[in-house]
Amino acid sequence: MKSRITMMAIAIAAISTATTVQAQLPDPGMEIAPGRTALLITDPQNDFLSPKGVTWGVVGESVTKNNTVANIDSLFKAAKANDMPVFVSPHYYYPTDHGWQFEGALETLMHNIGMFDRKGALTTEGFEGSGPDWLEQYKPYINDGVTVISNPHKVYGPETNDLVLQLRKRGIDKVILGGMSANLCTESHMRELMEQGFEVAVVSDATAAAIVAEGDGYQAALVNFRFIANTVWTTEQAVQKISGK
Amino acid sequence: MKSRITMMAIAIAAISTATTVQAQLPDPGMEIAPGRTALLITDPQNDFLSPKGVTWGVVGESVTKNNTVANIDSLFKAAKANDMPVFVSPHYYYPTDHGWQFEGALETLMHNIGMFDRKGALTTEGFEGSGPDWLEQYKPYINDGVTVISNPHKVYGPETNDLVLQLRKRGIDKVILGGMSANLCTESHMRELMEQGFEVAVVSDATAAAIVAEGDGYQAALVNFRFIANTVWTTEQAVQKISGK
Amino acid sequence: MKSRITMMAIAIAAISTATTVQAQLPDPGMEIAPGRTALLITDPQNDFLSPKGVTWGVVGESVTKNNTVANIDSLFKAAKANDMPVFVSPHYYYPTDHGWQFEGALETLMHNIGMFDRKGALTTEGFEGSGPDWLEQYKPYINDGVTVISNPHKVYGPETNDLVLQLRKRGIDKVILGGMSANLCTESHMRELMEQGFEVAVVSDATAAAIVAEGDGYQAALVNFRFIANTVWTTEQAVQKISGK
Amino acid sequence: MKSRITMMAIAIAAISTATTVQAQLPDPGMEIAPGRTALLITDPQNDFLSPKGVTWGVVGESVTKNNTVANIDSLFKAAKANDMPVFVSPHYYYPTDHGWQFEGALETLMHNIGMFDRKGALTTEGFEGSGPDWLEQYKPYINDGVTVISNPHKVYGPETNDLVLQLRKRGIDKVILGGMSANLCTESHMRELMEQGFEVAVVSDATAAAIVAEGDGYQAALVNFRFIANTVWTTEQAVQKISGK
Numbered sequence: 001m002k003s004r005i006t007m008m009a010i011a012i013a014a015i016s017t018a019t020t021v022q023a024q025l026p027d028p029g030m031e032i033a034p035g036r037t038a039l040l041i042t043d044p045q046n047d048f049l050s051p052k053g054v055t056w057g058v059v060g061e062s063v064t065k066n067n068t069v070a071n072i073d074s075l076f077k078a079a080k081a082n083d084m085p086v087f088v089s090p091h092y093y094y095p096t097d098h099g100w101q102f103e104g105a106l107e108t109l110m111h112n113i114g115m116f117d118r119k120g121a122l123t124t125e126g127f128e129g130s131g132p133d134w135l136e137q138y139k140p141y142i143n144d145g146v147t148v149i150s151n152p153h154k155v156y157g158p159e160t161n162d163l164v165l166q167l168r169k170r171g172i173d174k175v176i177l178g179g180m181s182a183n184l185c186t187e188s189h190m191r192e193l194m195e196q197g198f199e200v201a202v203v204s205d206a207t208a209a210a211i212v213a214e215g216d217g218y219q220a221a222l223v224n225f226r227f228i229a230n231t232v233w234t235t236e237q238a239v240q241k242i243s244g245k
Numbered sequence: 246m247k248s249r250i251t252m253m254a255i256a257i258a259a260i261s262t263a264t265t266v267q268a269q270l271p272d273p274g275m276e277i278a279p280g281r282t283a284l285l286i287t288d289p290q291n292d293f294l295s296p297k298g299v300t301w302g303v304v305g306e307s308v309t310k311n312n313t314v315a316n317i318d319s320l321f322k323a324a325k326a327n328d329m330p331v332f333v334s335p336h337y338y339y340p341t342d343h344g345w346q347f348e349g350a351l352e353t354l355m356h357n358i359g360m361f362d363r364k365g366a367l368t369t370e371g372f373e374g375s376g377p378d379w380l381e382q383y384k385p386y387i388n389d390g391v392t393v394i395s396n397p398h399k400v401y402g403p404e405t406n407d408l409v410l411q412l413r414k415r416g417i418d419k420v421i422l423g424g425m426s427a428n429l430c431t432e433s434h435m436r437e438l439m440e441q442g443f444e445v446a447v448v449s450d451a452t453a454a455a456i457v458a459e460g461d462g463y464q465a466a467l468v469n470f471r472f473i474a475n476t477v478w479t480t481e482q483a484v485q486k487i488s489g490k
Numbered sequence: 491m492k493s494r495i496t497m498m499a500i501a502i503a504a505i506s507t508a509t510t511v512q513a514q515l516p517d518p519g520m521e522i523a524p525g526r527t528a529l530l531i532t533d534p535q536n537d538f539l540s541p542k543g544v545t546w547g548v549v550g551e552s553v554t555k556n557n558t559v560a561n562i563d564s565l566f567k568a569a570k571a572n573d574m575p576v577f578v579s580p581h582y583y584y585p586t587d588h589g590w591q592f593e594g595a596l597e598t599l600m601h602n603i604g605m606f607d608r609k610g611a612l613t614t615e616g617f618e619g620s621g622p623d624w625l626e627q628y629k630p631y632i633n634d635g636v637t638v639i640s641n642p643h644k645v646y647g648p649e650t651n652d653l654v655l656q657l658r659k660r661g662i663d664k665v666i667l668g669g670m671s672a673n674l675c676t677e678s679h680m681r682e683l684m685e686q687g688f689e690v691a692v693v694s695d696a697t698a699a700a701i702v703a704e705g706d707g708y709q710a711a712l713v714n715f716r717f718i719a720n721t722v723w724t725t726e727q728a729v730q731k732i733s734g735k
Numbered sequence: 736m737k738s739r740i741t742m743m744a745i746a747i748a749a750i751s752t753a754t755t756v757q758a759q760l761p762d763p764g765m766e767i768a769p770g771r772t773a774l775l776i777t778d779p780q781n782d783f784l785s786p787k788g789v790t791w792g793v794v795g796e797s798v799t800k801n802n803t804v805a806n807i808d809s810l811f812k813a814a815k816a817n818d819m820p821v822f823v824s825p826h827y828y829y830p831t832d833h834g835w836q837f838e839g840a841l842e843t844l845m846h847n848i849g850m851f852d853r854k855g856a857l858t859t860e861g862f863e864g865s866g867p868d869w870l871e872q873y874k875p876y877i878n879d880g881v882t883v884i885s886n887p888h889k890v891y892g893p894e895t896n897d898l899v900l901q902l903r904k905r906g907i908d909k910v911i912l913g914g915m916s917a918n919l920c921t922e923s924h925m926r927e928l929m930e931q932g933f934e935v936a937v938v939s940d941a942t943a944a945a946i947v948a949e950g951d952g953y954q955a956a957l958v959n960f961r962f963i964a965n966t967v968w969t970t971e972q973a974v975q976k977i978s979g980k
Contacts, residue, residue, distance in 0.1 A: 024457050024458045024459060025350050025351070025354060025457060025458075025459050026350050026353040026354055026357070027350060028347065028348055028349065028350060028353050094639075095635065096635075096636070096637075096638045096639070096656075097659075099638075099660065100659040100660065101659060101660055101661055102273065102444050102475065102659070103273055103475075104273065104439055104445070104473050104474055104475050105270050105271050105272060105273060105471065105472055105473065105474065105475070105476075106270070106472050106473060108271040108273050109270060109271055112271070121639055121641070122614060122617070122639070123614065124612060124613065124614060127612070145585065145586075146586070147586075148586045148589075149584075149586070149611055149612070151611070151641040151642065151644075151650070151651060151652070152641065152652075153652075154641075154652045154655055154656075155439055155440045155655065156436065156439075156440070156473070157436065157437075157440050159437070159440040159441070159655075160440065160641070160651070160652035160654075160655050161641060161650070161651065161652065162641070162642075162643075162644045162650035162651065164650075164931070164932065165644055165645065165649075165650050165930065165931070165932050166586075166644075167932070168908070168931065168932020168933075169590035169591060169592070169932050170589065170590065170591055171591055171908070173903070173906070173908075183468065183469055183472065184472065184473070187469075188436055188440075191401065191402065191433055191436060192402075192404070192437075192440075194349055194400055194401075195400045195401070195402050195404040195405065195433075195437075195900065196404070196899070196900070196903065196931075197899065197900050197902070197903020197904050198903075199347050200349070210472075212269050212270060213269045213270075214269060214270050214468065214471045214472070215464075215467065215468030215471060215472070216468065217468060217469075217472060219464075219465070219468075220464070220465040220466075220468035220469055221465075222460065223428065223459065223460030223461065223462060223464075223465035224428055224432075224462075224465055224469075226350065226459045226460060227350055227351050227428065227429065227455075227459070227460070227462060228349050228350065228351060228401070228429070229349055229350065230347065230348075230349050230350070231350075339884075340880065341880075341881070341882075341883045341884070341901075342904075344883075344905065345904040345905065346904060346905055346906055347904070366884055366886070367859060367862070367884070368859065369857060369858065369859060372857070390830065390831075391831070392831075393831045393834075394829075394831070394856055394857070396856070396886040396887065396889075396895070396896060396897070397886065397897075398897075399886075399897045399900055399901075400900065404900075405886070405896070405897035405899075405900050406886060406895070406896065406897065407886070407887075407888075407889045407895035407896065409686070409687065409895075410685065410686070410687050410889055410890065410894075410895050411831075411889075412687070413663070413686065413687020413688075414687050414835040414836060414837070415834065415835065415836055416663070416836055418658070418661070418663075440655065441654070441655070441658065441686075442654065442655050442657070442658020442659050443658075514947050514948045514949060515840050515841070515844060515947060515948075515949050516840050516843040516844055516847070517840060518837065518838055518839065518840060518843050592763065592934050592965065593763055593965075594763065594929055594935070594963050594964055594965050595760050595761050595762060595763060595961065595962055595963065595964065595965070595966075596760070596962050596963060598761040598763050599760060599761055602761070645929055645930045646926065646929075646930070646963070647926065647927075647930050649927070649930040649931070650930065673958065673959055673962065674962065674963070677959075678926055678930075681891065681892065681923055681926060682892075682894070682927075682930075684839055684890055684891075685890045685891070685892050685894040685895065685923075685927075686894070689837050690839070700962075702759055702760060703759045703760075704759060704760050704958065704961045704962070705954075705957065705958030705961060705962070706958065707958060707959075707962060709954075709955070709958075710954070710955040710956075710958035710959055711955075712950065713918065713949065713950030713951065713952060713954075713955035714918055714922075714952075714955055714959075716840065716949045716950060717840055717841050717918065717919065717945075717949070717950070717952060718839050718840065718841060718891070718919070719839055719840065720837065720838075720839050720840070721840075
């Protein structure tokens with residue numbers, strides 16, 4: 001084993017001599033292994049992605065600028081065309097969830113604005129076309145009987161649903177990740193999947209986030225994707241890799 | 246229940262008429278309940294906080310600017326003076342951890358530079374004063390026989406250790422959170438504790454992060470703390486609240 | 491601290507001089523704290539509890555002998571009469587779950603016999619009165635708009651759903667546990683809740699299990715309830731405690 | 736999809752026409768895939784396996800009858816001879832763990848008798864040869880620098896340590912499981928690993944359990960191993976499969 005001093009020297013050298021972004025932080029990359037790699041989309045729902053959704057006022061700019069709706073569509077299309085397993089992790093709240101005794105800032109906001117509210121887990125009354133429903137153009141991909149729809153997550157990550165089990169039960173250990181919103185559910189899914197020992201490639205323009213006075217959620221997410229994930233791709237790169245090009 | 250249109254109107258109003266940061270995103274706050282509230286510090290270790298640590302080249306500026314070392318000290322001091330339970334979640338790597346087959350970007354970097362490396366779980370050889378050891382000035386607080394030291398976490402969050410159990414076994418459901426580094430272990434602890442149903446107040450200047458060409462980890466963390474946590478305090482505010490003032 | 495030899499002596503004494511079951515293993519007990527204690531019922535569904543359910547051939551004897559259906563009803567009734575929060579953790583499978591690549595023994599059996607099969611997460615077609623539906627007599631308790639129905643668990647424990655979060659979001663840290671089946675979902679809920687730092691009192695006759703050639707699931711569960719839980723009550727004891735008598 | 740009535744008929748047939756144990760419950764089996772399969776031993780420590788251990792009075796009979804010590808040794812030996820990755824999940828308590836405010840029955844007993852007590856996480860004082868230390872004859876296997884020793888679990892399962900991550904970081908998705916004690920840590924590891932999407936083969940005579948007035952922990956575990964795991968092997972069968980025979 002190298003001495004600590006030597007290692008410190010290497011570390012400092014690695015950092016201080018970097019002249020480009022790629023040279024500075026390692027980019028471990030992720031090879032797509034057929035049968036072990038899946039596409040995962042978080043919250044592809046009207047309340048985030050439709051101009052009629054309850055958050056459009058704060059996420060619309062980021063969604064539009066990133067071309068998020070079309071990019072997620074491209075990912076779905078490429079995965080289906082190449083028989084890559086597709087998983088969707090939705091976000092729903094039920095009436096009893098409004099009985100929680102405490103909530104974080106965005107949880108409070110989401111509850112206040114009725115985001116993702118359904119009338120119950122065992123009723124679909126009023127669901128069709130509502131805020132928590134899938135964006136209409138994604139329905140052919142999500143409702144094809146093959147896409148795996150996990151239980152809804154209830155905060156931001158998959159800790160409260162069965163996504164990890166569903167991935168493992170199909171032998172998936174590598175995930176290509178997109179969806180909404182970048183610094184909340186998408187990032188929490190990235191973090192938790194890595195804690196669970198998955199490799200994760202985040203698609204940086206197949207997501208978007210709220211931009212408010214307190215900060216730009218998308219810029220925050222980009223930093224953390226780059227620091228934490230195995231690699232970060234554009235939609236174009238992801239589609240090429242999914243297509244085996 | 247209010248109609249969706251009405252709720253959207255309220256939401257848009259809440260957002261568009263805001264004139265200050267506080268008005269825009271809700272700030273749910275967190276009341277300190279004696280016996281149910283703890284101080285939690287992540288990674289108070291030399292490799293992050295000492296100028297001799299292996300990451301000082303990238304985190305030193307942020308640590309210095311935030312006065313992080315003194316602020317964490319103030320939190321420890323206030324908690325001990327007020328009999329508030331204190332928990333520490335450290336980060337260690339053992340030789341076998343270098344046999345991992347894949348790693349994210351910062352995991353790769355940490356392993357490359359020998360960060361947090363110990364010679365084994367069942368030996369303290371070479372530990373005293375090394376990179377993974379506690380910052381010297383914190384030892385009286387951490388080694389007093391009362392502070393609860395969890396198992397080491399192995400990625401960024403407490404999913405891989407016993408921190409949540411240790412908090413619950415003492416009836417803690419509210420956490421005041423500081424430590425290193427802001428957008429990695431501190432933020433992952435915040436996110437996971439919230440998934441587990443804790444209230445979390447993050448102390449925004451009792452942490453710091455790497456600033457590299459790819460981005461400013463501290464600014465990213467600040468945005469996510471504000472979006473996600475129950476509330477965000479300065480060290481001064483936290484010390485006042487811990488002291489019951 | 492006592493010496494190891496002394497402690498061994500105490501331990502041996504504690505074990506060898508015991509003259510009754512209660513004296514031998516400690517029985518830590520569980521005090522009901524109003525507002526912090528909930529009733530939790532696992533799988534109160536036709537496929538386990540109705541003579542028409544797909545498992546009646548193997549669980550019917552145990553359900554009948556324990557008077558399980560009436561005992562669970564008594565627990566629901568007592569909790570509702572005393573404003574104790576009630577949680578239900580159901581078990582559902584969706585068509586995509588039949589695409590799992592590997593399963594344990596009972597998972598294989600459950601899938602083979604179509605147990606808990608629904609047509610999808612977002613449809614209630616054919617659900618009313620089916621195997622995964624609630625036992626008819628429990629519907630007034632479960633569908634009152636107050637009972638919290640978690641996401642379905644997908645193996646045996648609450649690791650794959652939001653039950654722990656739902657409990658924590660209401661300040662619950664003590665659980666009175668009954669439901670089906672004793673050594674599978676009920677026991678896995680007991681084990682996981684204890685790993686998460688809850689206190690658990692199991693109601694030993696408000697559950698039942700399959701008895702097959704390979705073994706008696708109910709007897710196995712009784713042993714593990716007694717070894718692991720904070721305490722074990724009969725339905726009669728539980729109802730008295732819930733009623734504050 | 737077959738009708739429910741047809742499926743019930745199949746189910747009843749499957750159960751009622753069985754003439755042997757193996758025919759009754761499915762036995763999904765587990766194929767050993769080199770590089771993806773590991774041996775996992777829980778709690779191979781003096782307090783369970785040595786006549787000087789604090790629990791020998793209650794587990795000694797079962798350990799002796801099953802030939803557990805020699806059987807675990809045979810598993811270690813076979814795995815090492817065939818380059819199969821080996822993982823050990825130990826059980827330790829530190830002085831602060833005695834500050835827990837509530838405990839289940841066996842947790843209370845373990846704390847009362849000083850089981851697995853170490854003087855601290857960061858000291859090895861008094862550890863050598865003590866109750867929490869490895870059984871002497873296993874040390875060559877465990878301390879070879881290759882075996883992965885997870886953080887200690889703190890209740891019974893791996894929820895409180897890094898075992899799942901360590902397995903995943905090496906591409907392991909199938910586990911051969913033995914160790915102590917059968918219905919507590921071994922069974923909780925089996926259950927949690929299955930919740931996490933691993934295949935598990937339990938080695939039924941490479942474990943043992945306490946037999947007390949309240950029940951026979953080993954018999955309870957045998958039932959649950961058979962109901963839940965992917966398959967159950969004897970040590971002889973496991974060694975043959977590990978050796979590729």
